[in-house]
Amino acid sequence: MFLLExxxxxxxLRWRMLGTDIRxxxxxxxxxxxxxxxxxxxxLALWVGCVFVSILLHEFGHVFAGRLFGAxxxxxxxxxxxxxxxSSNLASRWQRIVVYFAGPFVQLVLxxxxxxxxxxxxxxxxxxxxxxxxxxxxxxxxxxEINLYWxxxxxxxxxxxxxxxxxxxxxxxxxxxxxxxxxxxxxxxVAGLMAVNALAAHYGHSLIPHLPTGGLxxxxxxxxxxxxxxxxxxxTTSKPWREEYPEPWExxxxxxxxxxx
Numbered sequence: 001m002f003l004l005e006x007x008x009x010x011x012x013l014r015w016r017m018l019g020t021d022i023r024x025x026x027x028x029x030x031x032x033x034x035x036x037x038x039x040x041x042x043x044l045a046l047w048v049g050c051v052f053v054s055i056l057l058h059e060f061g062h063v064f065a066g067r068l069f070g071a072x073x074x075x076x077x078x079x080x081x082x083x084x085x086x087s088s089n090l091a092s093r094w095q096r097i098v099v100y101f102a103g104p105f106v107q108l109v110l111x112x113x114x115x116x117x118x119x120x121x122x123x124x125x126x127x128x129x130x131x132x133x134x135x136x137x138x139x140x141x142x143x144x145e146i147n148l149y150w151x152x153x154x155x156x157x158x159x160x161x162x163x164x165x166x167x168x169x170x171x172x173x174x175x176x177x178x179x180x181x182x183x184x185x186x187x188x189x190v191a192g193l194m195a196v197n198a199l200a201a202h203y204g205h206s207l208i209p210h211l212p213t214g215g216l217x218x219x220x221x222x223x224x225x226x227x228x229x230x231x232x233x234x235x236t237t238s239k240p241w242r243e244e245y246p247e248p249w250e251x252x253x254x255x256x257x258x259x260x261x
Contacts, residue, residue, distance in 0.1 A: 005085055006078045020063050020075055022056070027079035035217055036142075046135055050142040054107060054150065055082045061106035062087045065099045080221070093169050100162045100169070107151035114144050153218075156194070158225055159187040159232070184233040191226035195219050 006025050013024040029048060036047030059075040059082045066073050066087030073087030088099045118140070122132065157167040164187050171179035198219035 005076055005083055018060070020060070020073070022075045023077070024052075025076065025078035028052075028077040028082075031079045042135060043138060046139050047142055050139060050146055052077070054110070054143065054146045057106050057110060058082065058103040058151075058154075059084045061102040061104075062099055065102035066090070069095045069099070071099070088165075093173055096169055097166050100165045101155075104151040104154045104162055107147040107154075111144055111147040111151070114140060114147075119144075156190055157183070157186050158191045158194075158222070159184060159229055161225075181233065181236050184229050184236065188226050188229035188233060191222045191229060195221075195223035195226055198222065 006027070008023070009026060011026040015022055032048045032051040033044060035051070036044060038044050038047075055077055056075070059077070062084030063073045063075060066084065066089075069090050069092070071087055071089050073084045073089075076083045076085060084099075084103070088096050090096050090099065122140075126132070154161050155163040155166075158164045159168060164183070167186060168180055168183040171183045173179070175182060195218070198215065201215075
C-alpha cells in the first residue's frame, strides 16, 4: 500500500534536483496541511514548508545511499510521506539496510545540528538582548520536532516504514521461510500498540509514559498499518510472499553469483 508509487496527475509538481527526478503529488500538500491545521495561515504555510523540506531531505538520504551502491532512484512525495523509488533495488542485504537507514539518519543529523548547534547560539544571542522573528523561531521548533520524532517513528519495526523494512531484511536472512511472517507479526503488534496508546492518550490516559503520541493522526496511521500488516500476514499463509511480492533481483538469473550480505 505505502510502497506503491501513486499515479501521475496533471497537478503534480515536477523538477530535477541534484541529479534526481522529483515529483510531488497534490495529496502531499493536503495531508501536510491537515496534520498542522491552524487558522493562522502563516503558521500553516510554515508547517507545510517544514514538512516538505524534512521529507525531501529524508528521501534524498535514501537516494544518495542507493547511488553509492549503484542504484538510481527518483523521489515521489505523496499523502503519507514519500518514496525513493528504485534506491533499494540492490541484491545485497547489508546495502539495502544502509539505504533504509539513510533517510531517518539524515533527519536525525539535521535535528542534532539544530538542537545542539544552532539553538545554544540563539539562546546566547537572546540573553544578550537579540530578538528573532516569531515565524523564524516557530520554524526551528517545527523542524526539530519533525526531524526527531518522525525519524524515530520511521525506525520502529513497522512494515512498510524504514524500520520495518530493516527488520524484514534481517529476519529474512536469519530465518529463511519464516522471517517475513515473523517480521509482519512484530510489525502488527507494534503498530497496534502505537495506535492504542495514541488513542488512549487523546482521551487523557496514555499507556506508555513519555512516548510522544501524535494525537488522532498517529492512532489512525498506525491502526491502518496494523490492519494492513494483518491482511498481508493472512496472504502469506495462502500464497508465498515472494510469489506475491517478488524482489527485483529475484527475476535476475545471475542472482546466485552475488553475496546476500
